[in-house]
Amino acid sequence: MHIMEGYLPASHCAAWYAASAPFVVAGALRIRKIVRERPEARMILAASGAFAFVLSALKIPSVTGSCSHPTGTGLGAVIFGPSVMAVLGVLVLLFQALLLAHGGLTTLGANTFSMAVVGPWVAYAIWRLGRGLGLSVALSIFLAAALGDLATYVFTSVQLALAYPDPTSGIVGAVAKFGGIFAVTQIPLAIAEGILTVVVIDALAGKTADADKVGVLAGEIR
């Protein structure tokens, strides 16, 4: 999902920076509030960031014959709500842009919007929807993390299509073209991320009953 340095026109870079900025600021305020009100949640907050850090480093083979990486933003979004992941996601993207030439500073705003805003918000919406429909906690977490991951890659395809519409089929055709590269490759990886998110939440929550796991990790239930 990383759009490489210099691959988006300057106007698009600026627009995505502007679109991401409010989410990052809101996320920072939210983290400050969580740390102040529930100091015991700090550990899980750190683990949420670490999870995104690990997962975005793992290039995993897919059935399409190419490799991609999960995003790891669903875990924190389910536990703390989507806004905290905007901040944690930027930190991951900055590390990769500066040290790995993966992504870039000009495209940081666009990459932040897809990985740290769209992914977490979709994950959180699916989590709430799943619980609202009466799905089990584990299944809701799985769907949230998997679809959040996929949403990030679909959105990257949209971002590239807006910048590089197809000469004949336009933006819609370009979404299909980039989606063929990103989203299809991502489907098995999204499933893998969903599974791993359930495993890690189980590991973090220990013997807590399924229904209380997310609340306990968020520091809302003692």
Added chain:
Amino acid sequence: MRIPRSAWLLLLLAVLVVVPLLKGGEFGGSDGEASVAIEQANPGFTPWLDPLWEPPSGEIESLLFALQAALGALVIGYVVGRRHGQSRARADRTGSGRPAQSAG
């Protein structure tokens, strides 16, 4: 014996990763493929800015990726271990017959 959920989920995860490898392919990065698609659709395209710093070789790049994964795994492992220790300490306190302390 009942198999723990994490065990069979991790097994499933391993299958998901191994199956594509058996199927075969080039396994290049999808990020790079998108860049190539842009260059092909727009002849003469060059990125208007290059990364400030690039890992000088594939080895250094894999070193940094390994470091990224290791640092993250370290934090998650620490938090999991600490939480298990805390819950065990709590169980010991309440299990020893003494009145439960206010902590926790």
